Amino acid sequence: MSRSFTLTIDRIKCDGRGLCAELLPELIRLDEWGYPIIASGAIPEHLLPLAQRAVDDCPVLALALRRADRKQ
Amino acid sequence: MTRLLATADDRLPLPRVDGRIIDAIHQSGLVGRGGAGFPTAIKWRAVADRSRGNAVIVVNGAEGEPRSEKDRLLMTTRPHLMLDGAFIAARVLKARRILLYIGERHESARQSMLRALGQRDEPERALVSFAAAPARYVAGAEMAAIHFLNEGIATPTTTPPYPFERGVDGVPTLVQNVETLARVALIARGTPADTALITLAGAVRQPGVVEVPSGTTLGEALRLGGGATESPRAVLVGGYFGSWMEPRVAWPAALDRDLRLGCGVIGVLPASRCPVCETAGIMRYLASESSAQCGPCFFGLRALADASSRIAEHGSSADDLRRLQRWATEVRGRGACKHPDGAVTFLASALTVFANEFAQHEAHEAREVQLSA
Ligand SMILES: Cc1cc2nc3c(=O)[nH]c(=O)nc-3n(C[C@H](O)[C@H](O)[C@H](O)COP(=O)(O)O)c2cc1C
Ligand code: SF4
Numbered sequence: 001m002s003r004s005f006t007l008t009i010d011r012i013k014c015d016g017r018g019l020c021a022e023l024l025p026e027l028i029r030l031d032e033w034g035y036p037i038i039a040s041g042a043i044p045e046h047l048l049p050l051a052q053r054a055v056d057d058c059p060v061l062a063l064a065l066r067r068a069d070r071k072q
Numbered sequence: 073m074t075r076l077l078a079t080a081d082d083r084l085p086l087p088r089v090d091g092r093i094i095d096a097i098h099q100s101g102l103v104g105r106g107g108a109g110f111p112t113a114i115k116w117r118a119v120a121d122r123s124r125g126n127a128v129i130v131v132n133g134a135e136g137e138p139r140s141e142k143d144r145l146l147m148t149t150r151p152h153l154m155l156d157g158a159f160i161a162a163r164v165l166k167a168r169r170i171l172l173y174i175g176e177r178h179e180s181a182r183q184s185m186l187r188a189l190g191q192r193d194e195p196e197r198a199l200v201s202f203a204a205a206p207a208r209y210v211a212g213a214e215m216a217a218i219h220f221l222n223e224g225i226a227t228p229t230t231t232p233p234y235p236f237e238r239g240v241d242g243v244p245t246l247v248q249n250v251e252t253l254a255r256v257a258l259i260a261r262g263t264p265a266d267t268a269l270i271t272l273a274g275a276v277r278q279p280g281v282v283e284v285p286s287g288t289t290l291g292e293a294l295r296l297g298g299g300a301t302e303s304p305r306a307v308l309v310g311g312y313f314g315s316w317m318e319p320r321v322a323w324p325a326a327l328d329r330d331l332r333l334g335c336g337v338i339g340v341l342p343a344s345r346c347p348v349c350e351t352a353g354i355m356r357y358l359a360s361e362s363s364a365q366c367g368p369c370f371f372g373l374r375a376l377a378d379a380s381s382r383i384a385e386h387g388s389s390a391d392d393l394r395r396l397q398r399w400a401t402e403v404r405g406r407g408a409c410k411h412p413d414g415a416v417t418f419l420a421s422a423l424t425v426f427a428n429e430f431a432q433h434e435a436h437e438a439r440e441v442q443l444s445a
Binding site: 032 | 229230365366367368369371372375399402406407408
Protein backbone atom coordinates (compact mmCIF):
# COMPACT_ATOMS: atom_id res chain seq x y z
CA MET A 1 0.00 0.00 0.00
CA SER A 2 1.54 3.30 -0.98
CA ARG A 3 1.13 6.29 1.27
CA SER A 4 1.44 9.82 0.10
CA PHE A 5 3.17 12.59 1.99
CA THR A 6 3.55 16.34 1.72
CA LEU A 7 6.13 18.67 3.23
CA THR A 8 4.99 21.30 5.68
CA ILE A 9 6.90 24.14 7.27
CA ASP A 10 6.45 25.77 10.62
CA ARG A 11 6.74 29.32 9.34
CA ILE A 12 7.48 30.74 12.76
CA LYS A 13 10.33 28.31 13.47
CA CYS A 14 11.83 28.59 9.99
CA ASP A 15 14.55 31.19 9.88
CA GLY A 16 15.71 30.69 6.35
CA ARG A 17 18.86 28.61 6.79
CA GLY A 18 18.24 27.15 3.32
CA LEU A 19 19.57 23.66 3.97
CA CYS A 20 16.35 22.05 2.75
CA ALA A 21 16.63 23.68 -0.66
CA GLU A 22 20.16 22.36 -1.00
CA LEU A 23 19.15 18.84 -0.10
CA LEU A 24 15.96 18.77 -2.12
CA PRO A 25 16.14 21.27 -4.99
CA GLU A 26 13.61 19.15 -6.90
CA LEU A 27 10.88 20.27 -4.50
CA ILE A 28 12.19 23.26 -2.58
CA ARG A 29 13.48 26.58 -3.82
CA LEU A 30 14.22 29.74 -1.89
CA ASP A 31 12.63 33.15 -2.27
CA GLU A 32 14.61 36.41 -2.42
CA TRP A 33 14.95 36.42 1.34
CA GLY A 34 16.09 32.85 1.68
CA TYR A 35 12.81 31.30 2.81
CA PRO A 36 11.63 28.04 1.26
CA ILE A 37 8.90 27.73 -1.36
CA ILE A 38 7.68 24.15 -1.56
CA ALA A 39 6.30 22.58 -4.73
CA SER A 40 2.64 21.77 -4.16
CA GLY A 41 1.24 18.28 -4.13
CA ALA A 42 2.38 14.92 -2.85
CA ILE A 43 6.07 14.07 -2.78
CA PRO A 44 7.01 11.69 -5.61
CA GLU A 45 7.91 8.29 -4.17
CA HIS A 46 11.52 8.35 -5.34
CA LEU A 47 12.16 11.64 -3.51
CA LEU A 48 10.82 10.48 -0.16
CA PRO A 49 14.21 9.46 1.27
CA LEU A 50 15.66 12.86 0.39
CA ALA A 51 12.63 14.61 1.85
CA GLN A 52 13.08 12.64 5.07
CA ARG A 53 16.72 13.67 5.12
CA ALA A 54 15.78 17.35 4.68
CA VAL A 55 13.34 17.03 7.56
CA ASP A 56 15.94 15.39 9.79
CA ASP A 57 18.63 17.90 8.93
CA CYS A 58 16.64 21.13 9.34
CA PRO A 59 18.65 22.94 12.04
CA VAL A 60 15.56 24.51 13.62
CA LEU A 61 13.23 21.52 13.14
CA ALA A 62 10.83 23.61 11.07
CA LEU A 63 10.25 21.06 8.33
CA ALA A 64 7.92 18.08 8.67
CA LEU A 65 6.48 15.28 6.59
CA ARG A 66 2.75 14.95 6.82
CA ARG A 67 0.49 12.18 5.59
CA ALA A 68 -1.63 13.51 2.78
CA ASP A 69 -5.19 12.32 2.50
CA ARG A 70 -5.12 9.71 -0.15
CA LYS A 71 -7.16 10.70 -3.14
CA GLN A 72 -7.85 7.46 -5.03
CA MET B 73 -37.86 41.01 8.71
CA THR B 74 -35.72 40.69 11.81
CA ARG B 75 -32.77 43.01 12.07
CA LEU B 76 -29.75 42.82 14.29
CA LEU B 77 -29.62 46.49 15.05
CA ALA B 78 -33.34 47.06 15.42
CA THR B 79 -33.85 44.12 17.77
CA ALA B 80 -34.81 45.45 21.17
CA ASP B 81 -31.93 44.70 23.47
CA ASP B 82 -34.18 43.56 26.27
CA ARG B 83 -33.12 40.76 28.48
CA LEU B 84 -35.30 37.99 27.17
CA PRO B 85 -35.20 34.64 28.89
CA LEU B 86 -32.43 32.67 27.23
CA PRO B 87 -34.09 30.33 24.70
CA ARG B 88 -33.93 26.67 25.64
CA VAL B 89 -31.32 25.18 23.39
CA ASP B 90 -29.65 21.86 22.87
CA GLY B 91 -27.41 20.36 20.20
CA ARG B 92 -30.11 20.89 17.57
CA ILE B 93 -29.28 24.57 17.50
CA ILE B 94 -26.18 23.56 15.56
CA ASP B 95 -28.42 22.13 12.85
CA ALA B 96 -30.41 25.37 12.84
CA ILE B 97 -27.20 27.36 12.49
CA HIS B 98 -26.16 25.09 9.66
CA GLN B 99 -29.51 25.48 7.89
CA SER B 100 -29.37 29.25 8.26
CA GLY B 101 -26.13 29.23 6.29
CA LEU B 102 -24.45 31.43 8.91
CA VAL B 103 -20.78 32.12 8.24
CA GLY B 104 -18.33 33.98 10.45
CA ARG B 105 -18.46 37.78 10.30
CA GLY B 106 -14.92 38.38 11.53
CA GLY B 107 -13.56 38.25 8.00
CA ALA B 108 -12.80 34.65 7.08
CA GLY B 109 -16.41 33.68 6.36
CA PHE B 110 -16.02 30.18 7.78
CA PRO B 111 -19.28 28.20 8.32
CA THR B 112 -20.22 28.64 11.97
CA ALA B 113 -21.92 25.25 12.40
CA ILE B 114 -18.72 23.39 11.44
CA LYS B 115 -16.78 25.24 14.11
CA TRP B 116 -19.41 24.49 16.74
CA ARG B 117 -19.45 20.78 15.86
CA ALA B 118 -15.66 20.59 16.11
CA VAL B 119 -15.76 22.01 19.65
CA ALA B 120 -18.88 20.07 20.68
CA ASP B 121 -17.24 16.78 19.65
CA ARG B 122 -14.23 17.43 21.86
CA SER B 123 -15.58 19.36 24.84
CA ARG B 124 -15.68 17.50 28.13
CA GLY B 125 -17.53 20.21 29.94
CA ASN B 126 -14.41 22.34 29.92
CA ALA B 127 -14.50 24.24 26.62
CA VAL B 128 -13.80 27.97 26.38
CA ILE B 129 -15.72 30.54 24.34
CA VAL B 130 -13.72 33.54 23.13
CA VAL B 131 -15.88 36.42 21.93
CA ASN B 132 -13.78 38.26 19.38
CA GLY B 133 -14.49 41.95 19.77
CA ALA B 134 -10.97 43.07 18.86
CA GLU B 135 -12.24 44.83 15.73
CA GLY B 136 -8.77 45.76 14.59
CA GLU B 137 -9.79 46.55 11.00
CA PRO B 138 -9.22 50.33 10.84
CA ARG B 139 -12.48 51.25 9.10
CA SER B 140 -14.77 48.71 10.67
CA GLU B 141 -17.28 49.89 13.27
CA LYS B 142 -19.98 47.24 13.32
CA ASP B 143 -18.65 45.10 16.17
CA ARG B 144 -18.33 48.13 18.44
CA LEU B 145 -21.80 49.26 17.49
CA LEU B 146 -23.25 45.85 18.35
CA MET B 147 -21.43 45.70 21.67
CA THR B 148 -22.58 49.22 22.49
CA THR B 149 -26.20 48.89 21.42
CA ARG B 150 -26.99 45.16 21.63
CA PRO B 151 -24.87 43.82 24.47
CA HIS B 152 -27.56 41.46 25.76
CA LEU B 153 -28.18 39.94 22.36
CA MET B 154 -24.47 39.29 22.03
CA LEU B 155 -24.24 37.87 25.55
CA ASP B 156 -27.17 35.59 24.71
CA GLY B 157 -25.17 34.26 21.77
CA ALA B 158 -22.19 33.61 24.02
CA PHE B 159 -24.28 31.91 26.74
CA ILE B 160 -25.98 29.74 24.13
CA ALA B 161 -22.55 28.73 22.84
CA ALA B 162 -21.42 27.97 26.38
CA ARG B 163 -24.47 25.82 27.06
CA VAL B 164 -24.40 23.87 23.81
CA LEU B 165 -20.64 23.40 23.75
CA LYS B 166 -20.44 22.68 27.48
CA ALA B 167 -18.05 25.51 28.18
CA ARG B 168 -16.97 26.64 31.61
CA ARG B 169 -15.54 30.02 30.60
CA ILE B 170 -16.48 32.90 28.32
CA LEU B 171 -13.80 35.47 27.54
CA LEU B 172 -14.80 38.82 26.11
CA TYR B 173 -11.75 39.89 24.07
CA ILE B 174 -12.47 43.54 23.30
CA GLY B 175 -10.18 46.00 21.56
CA GLU B 176 -8.39 48.13 24.15
CA ARG B 177 -9.47 51.30 22.38
CA HIS B 178 -13.13 50.30 22.27
CA GLU B 179 -13.87 51.72 25.70
CA SER B 180 -17.58 52.42 25.30
CA ALA B 181 -18.11 48.92 23.94
CA ARG B 182 -16.40 47.50 27.02
CA GLN B 183 -18.43 49.71 29.36
CA SER B 184 -21.63 48.62 27.66
CA MET B 185 -20.74 44.94 27.97
CA LEU B 186 -19.82 45.42 31.64
CA ARG B 187 -23.12 47.12 32.33
CA ALA B 188 -25.12 44.43 30.54
CA LEU B 189 -23.25 41.67 32.33
CA GLY B 190 -24.05 43.33 35.65
CA GLN B 191 -27.73 42.86 34.85
CA ARG B 192 -27.41 39.12 34.34
CA ASP B 193 -27.82 36.42 36.98
CA GLU B 194 -24.92 35.26 39.05
CA PRO B 195 -24.44 31.84 37.38
CA GLU B 196 -24.11 33.61 34.03
CA ARG B 197 -21.87 36.37 35.38
CA ALA B 198 -19.54 33.82 36.92
CA LEU B 199 -18.75 32.41 33.49
CA VAL B 200 -17.52 35.64 31.98
CA SER B 201 -14.29 37.57 32.16
CA PHE B 202 -12.88 40.48 30.17
CA ALA B 203 -9.61 40.86 28.30
CA ALA B 204 -8.32 43.91 26.44
CA ALA B 205 -7.08 43.12 22.92
CA PRO B 206 -3.97 45.15 22.05
CA ALA B 207 -4.60 47.73 19.32
CA ARG B 208 -2.71 45.89 16.61
CA TYR B 209 -4.19 44.49 13.42
CA VAL B 210 -2.96 40.96 14.01
CA ALA B 211 -4.20 40.85 17.62
CA GLY B 212 -7.68 40.01 16.27
CA ALA B 213 -6.50 36.83 14.53
CA GLU B 214 -7.82 33.86 16.44
CA MET B 215 -4.48 32.26 17.26
CA ALA B 216 -3.20 35.65 18.45
CA ALA B 217 -6.24 35.99 20.69
CA ILE B 218 -5.57 32.57 22.20
CA HIS B 219 -1.87 33.29 22.62
CA PHE B 220 -2.73 36.55 24.35
CA LEU B 221 -5.27 34.95 26.67
CA ASN B 222 -2.81 32.20 27.59
CA GLU B 223 0.45 34.09 27.79
CA GLY B 224 -0.23 37.78 27.32
CA ILE B 225 1.36 37.90 23.86
CA ALA B 226 -0.98 38.84 21.01
CA THR B 227 0.92 37.18 18.16
CA PRO B 228 -0.34 34.13 16.26
CA THR B 229 1.12 30.70 16.92
CA THR B 230 1.54 27.85 14.47
CA THR B 231 -1.41 25.56 13.69
CA PRO B 232 -2.03 22.74 14.39
CA PRO B 233 -3.07 22.59 17.18
CA TYR B 234 -6.20 24.43 16.11
CA PRO B 235 -8.37 26.24 18.66
CA PHE B 236 -10.97 23.46 18.64
CA GLU B 237 -8.21 21.02 19.61
CA ARG B 238 -6.17 23.03 22.11
CA GLY B 239 -6.91 26.69 22.65
CA VAL B 240 -7.24 28.74 25.80
CA ASP B 241 -5.95 26.76 28.82
CA GLY B 242 -5.16 23.97 26.37
CA VAL B 243 -8.81 22.97 26.03
CA PRO B 244 -11.20 23.02 23.03
CA THR B 245 -11.97 26.65 22.27
CA LEU B 246 -14.48 28.45 20.09
CA VAL B 247 -13.30 31.84 18.82
CA GLN B 248 -16.26 33.68 17.38
CA ASN B 249 -16.85 37.20 16.15
CA VAL B 250 -19.27 39.46 18.02
CA GLU B 251 -21.69 39.78 15.12
CA THR B 252 -21.68 36.04 14.47
CA LEU B 253 -22.74 35.37 18.07
CA ALA B 254 -25.47 38.01 17.95
CA ARG B 255 -26.83 36.25 14.87
CA VAL B 256 -26.76 32.91 16.67
CA ALA B 257 -28.91 34.44 19.42
CA LEU B 258 -31.51 35.47 16.86
CA ILE B 259 -31.45 32.02 15.26
CA ALA B 260 -32.05 30.49 18.70
CA ARG B 261 -35.04 32.78 19.20
CA GLY B 262 -36.42 31.56 15.87
CA THR B 263 -36.06 34.97 14.26
CA PRO B 264 -32.87 34.88 12.18
CA ALA B 265 -31.76 38.19 10.71
CA ASP B 266 -31.47 37.78 6.96
CA THR B 267 -29.42 40.94 6.63
CA ALA B 268 -25.94 42.21 5.92
CA LEU B 269 -24.22 44.53 8.37
CA ILE B 270 -21.69 46.73 6.65
CA THR B 271 -19.54 49.73 7.45
CA LEU B 272 -19.48 52.42 4.76
CA ALA B 273 -16.21 54.33 4.58
CA GLY B 274 -14.30 56.74 2.38
CA ALA B 275 -16.04 59.04 -0.10
CA VAL B 276 -19.57 58.50 1.14
CA ARG B 277 -21.80 61.24 2.59
CA GLN B 278 -22.67 59.46 5.82
CA PRO B 279 -19.94 56.96 6.69
CA GLY B 280 -20.88 54.38 9.28
CA VAL B 281 -22.79 51.18 9.78
CA VAL B 282 -25.89 50.25 7.80
CA GLU B 283 -27.91 47.05 7.96
CA VAL B 284 -29.63 45.98 4.77
CA PRO B 285 -31.88 43.06 3.76
CA SER B 286 -30.40 40.10 1.96
CA GLY B 287 -30.12 40.78 -1.77
CA THR B 288 -29.49 44.52 -1.39
CA THR B 289 -27.01 45.75 -3.96
CA LEU B 290 -23.89 47.66 -3.07
CA GLY B 291 -25.27 50.68 -4.90
CA GLU B 292 -28.47 50.62 -2.83
CA ALA B 293 -26.48 50.31 0.40
CA LEU B 294 -24.39 53.32 -0.56
CA ARG B 295 -27.55 55.31 -1.24
CA LEU B 296 -28.60 54.58 2.36
CA GLY B 297 -25.37 56.28 3.34
CA GLY B 298 -26.31 59.33 1.28
CA GLY B 299 -24.41 58.13 -1.79
CA ALA B 300 -20.86 58.81 -2.90
CA THR B 301 -19.61 62.35 -2.33
CA GLU B 302 -18.06 62.46 -5.78
CA SER B 303 -17.58 60.30 -8.82
CA PRO B 304 -16.04 57.02 -7.58
CA ARG B 305 -12.97 55.44 -9.11
CA ALA B 306 -13.26 52.11 -7.27
CA VAL B 307 -14.67 50.46 -4.20
CA LEU B 308 -12.79 48.33 -1.68
CA VAL B 309 -15.02 45.44 -0.62
CA GLY B 310 -14.13 43.62 2.61
CA GLY B 311 -11.62 46.00 4.19
CA TYR B 312 -7.86 45.64 3.95
CA PHE B 313 -8.05 41.89 3.31
CA GLY B 314 -10.67 42.52 0.63
CA SER B 315 -10.57 43.45 -3.04
CA TRP B 316 -10.85 46.57 -5.13
CA MET B 317 -13.66 46.50 -7.66
CA GLU B 318 -14.71 48.68 -10.56
CA PRO B 319 -17.82 50.72 -9.72
CA ARG B 320 -19.76 49.39 -12.71
CA VAL B 321 -19.15 45.81 -11.51
CA ALA B 322 -19.68 46.49 -7.81
CA TRP B 323 -22.76 48.72 -7.83
CA PRO B 324 -25.26 46.13 -9.17
CA ALA B 325 -23.79 43.28 -7.08
CA ALA B 326 -25.90 41.87 -4.25
CA LEU B 327 -23.84 42.37 -1.09
CA ASP B 328 -24.43 39.02 0.55
CA ARG B 329 -24.79 36.86 -2.56
CA ASP B 330 -22.34 38.22 -5.10
CA LEU B 331 -19.53 39.68 -3.02
CA ARG B 332 -16.97 38.44 -0.53
CA LEU B 333 -17.95 40.82 2.24
CA GLY B 334 -15.27 39.70 4.71
CA CYS B 335 -15.50 41.98 7.73
CA GLY B 336 -18.14 44.06 5.92
CA VAL B 337 -16.23 47.27 5.22
CA ILE B 338 -17.14 48.98 1.94
CA GLY B 339 -14.69 51.77 1.12
CA VAL B 340 -15.33 54.22 -1.71
CA LEU B 341 -12.30 55.70 -3.49
CA PRO B 342 -13.17 58.89 -5.37
CA ALA B 343 -11.78 59.59 -8.85
CA SER B 344 -9.92 62.60 -7.45
CA ARG B 345 -7.61 60.38 -5.39
CA CYS B 346 -4.64 58.45 -6.71
CA PRO B 347 -5.30 54.68 -6.51
CA VAL B 348 -1.58 53.88 -6.58
CA CYS B 349 -0.85 56.10 -3.58
CA GLU B 350 -3.87 54.68 -1.81
CA THR B 351 -2.76 51.11 -2.42
CA ALA B 352 0.80 51.89 -1.36
CA GLY B 353 -0.46 53.48 1.87
CA ILE B 354 -2.53 50.46 2.81
CA MET B 355 0.29 48.04 1.89
CA ARG B 356 2.64 50.01 4.12
CA TYR B 357 0.19 49.72 6.97
CA LEU B 358 -0.28 45.97 6.47
CA ALA B 359 3.49 45.43 6.25
CA SER B 360 4.04 47.37 9.47
CA GLU B 361 1.36 45.27 11.19
CA SER B 362 3.07 41.94 10.43
CA SER B 363 3.96 40.27 13.71
CA ALA B 364 7.39 39.70 12.13
CA GLN B 365 7.55 36.03 13.07
CA CYS B 366 7.48 34.49 9.59
CA GLY B 367 10.08 35.42 6.97
CA PRO B 368 7.81 35.46 3.92
CA CYS B 369 5.32 37.75 5.71
CA PHE B 370 7.82 40.09 7.32
CA PHE B 371 10.20 40.45 4.35
CA GLY B 372 7.60 39.84 1.63
CA LEU B 373 5.06 42.42 2.77
CA ARG B 374 7.81 44.94 3.41
CA ALA B 375 9.18 44.41 -0.11
CA LEU B 376 5.69 44.71 -1.57
CA ALA B 377 5.10 47.93 0.35
CA ASP B 378 8.49 49.29 -0.75
CA ALA B 379 7.88 48.50 -4.42
CA SER B 380 4.38 50.04 -4.28
CA SER B 381 5.79 53.13 -2.60
CA ARG B 382 8.56 53.45 -5.19
CA ILE B 383 5.96 53.46 -7.96
CA ALA B 384 3.85 55.94 -6.01
CA GLU B 385 6.76 58.28 -5.26
CA HIS B 386 9.02 57.94 -8.30
CA GLY B 387 6.71 56.77 -11.05
CA SER B 388 5.99 53.47 -12.70
CA SER B 389 8.73 50.94 -13.39
CA ALA B 390 8.36 47.71 -15.33
CA ASP B 391 10.77 45.96 -12.98
CA ASP B 392 8.83 46.90 -9.87
CA LEU B 393 5.57 45.90 -11.51
CA ARG B 394 6.98 42.48 -12.35
CA ARG B 395 8.24 42.09 -8.79
CA LEU B 396 4.88 43.05 -7.36
CA GLN B 397 3.14 40.45 -9.51
CA ARG B 398 5.60 37.71 -8.62
CA TRP B 399 5.78 38.40 -4.90
CA ALA B 400 2.03 38.73 -4.62
CA THR B 401 1.82 35.13 -5.85
CA GLU B 402 4.79 33.79 -3.90
CA VAL B 403 3.87 35.16 -0.50
CA ARG B 404 0.42 33.59 -0.39
CA GLY B 405 -0.02 30.73 2.06
CA ARG B 406 3.42 31.16 3.59
CA GLY B 407 2.64 32.62 6.99
CA ALA B 408 1.54 31.05 10.25
CA CYS B 409 -1.64 33.13 9.98
CA LYS B 410 -3.61 34.57 7.08
CA HIS B 411 -2.21 38.07 7.39
CA PRO B 412 0.02 37.79 4.30
CA ASP B 413 -2.78 36.11 2.33
CA GLY B 414 -5.13 38.97 3.10
CA ALA B 415 -2.52 41.54 2.14
CA VAL B 416 -1.72 39.94 -1.22
CA THR B 417 -5.40 39.44 -2.04
CA PHE B 418 -5.77 43.18 -1.59
CA LEU B 419 -2.64 43.95 -3.62
CA ALA B 420 -3.49 41.56 -6.46
CA SER B 421 -6.89 43.24 -6.85
CA ALA B 422 -5.17 46.63 -7.02
CA LEU B 423 -2.82 45.40 -9.75
CA THR B 424 -5.84 44.22 -11.75
CA VAL B 425 -8.33 47.04 -11.20
CA PHE B 426 -5.67 49.78 -11.32
CA ALA B 427 -3.52 48.13 -14.02
CA ASN B 428 -3.44 51.29 -16.11
CA GLU B 429 -2.72 53.58 -13.19
CA PHE B 430 0.12 51.33 -12.00
CA ALA B 431 1.58 51.10 -15.53
CA GLN B 432 1.37 54.84 -16.20
CA HIS B 433 1.93 56.31 -12.78
CA GLU B 434 4.06 59.43 -12.74
CA ALA B 435 5.81 60.86 -9.74
CA HIS B 436 3.64 63.49 -8.14
CA GLU B 437 3.34 65.35 -4.91
CA ALA B 438 2.10 63.05 -2.21
CA ARG B 439 -1.66 63.43 -2.10
CA GLU B 440 -3.88 62.95 0.82
CA VAL B 441 -5.08 59.39 0.94
CA GLN B 442 -8.64 58.41 1.62
CA LEU B 443 -8.84 54.93 3.09
CA SER B 444 -5.42 54.27 4.55
CA ALA B 445 -5.15 53.88 8.28
C1 LIG C 1 -4.60 39.36 10.74
C2 LIG C 1 -5.98 38.98 11.14
C3 LIG C 1 -6.74 39.86 11.91
C4 LIG C 1 -8.03 39.52 12.32
N1 LIG C 1 -8.74 40.42 13.08
C5 LIG C 1 -9.99 40.08 13.49
C6 LIG C 1 -10.76 40.98 14.32
O1 LIG C 1 -10.29 42.08 14.66
N2 LIG C 1 -12.01 40.60 14.70
C7 LIG C 1 -12.54 39.38 14.33
O2 LIG C 1 -13.67 39.07 14.71
N3 LIG C 1 -11.85 38.51 13.55
C8 LIG C 1 -10.58 38.84 13.14
N4 LIG C 1 -9.87 37.93 12.37
C9 LIG C 1 -10.50 36.63 12.07
C10 LIG C 1 -10.25 35.64 13.22
O3 LIG C 1 -9.01 34.97 12.98
C11 LIG C 1 -11.32 34.55 13.30
O4 LIG C 1 -11.44 33.96 12.03
C12 LIG C 1 -12.68 35.07 13.70
O5 LIG C 1 -12.63 35.81 14.88
C13 LIG C 1 -13.59 33.89 13.90
O6 LIG C 1 -14.91 34.33 14.14
P1 LIG C 1 -16.05 34.21 13.04
O7 LIG C 1 -15.98 32.81 12.46
O8 LIG C 1 -17.29 34.45 13.79
O9 LIG C 1 -15.76 35.24 12.01
C14 LIG C 1 -8.58 38.27 11.94
C15 LIG C 1 -7.82 37.39 11.16
C16 LIG C 1 -6.53 37.75 10.76
C17 LIG C 1 -5.75 36.76 9.93
S1 SF4 D 1 2.07 35.38 8.90
FE1 SF4 D 1 2.81 37.43 9.44
S2 SF4 D 1 1.30 38.24 10.88
FE2 SF4 D 1 0.94 36.02 10.73
S3 SF4 D 1 2.15 35.11 12.39
FE3 SF4 D 1 3.50 35.12 10.62
S4 SF4 D 1 4.62 37.08 10.69
FE4 SF4 D 1 2.88 37.24 12.12
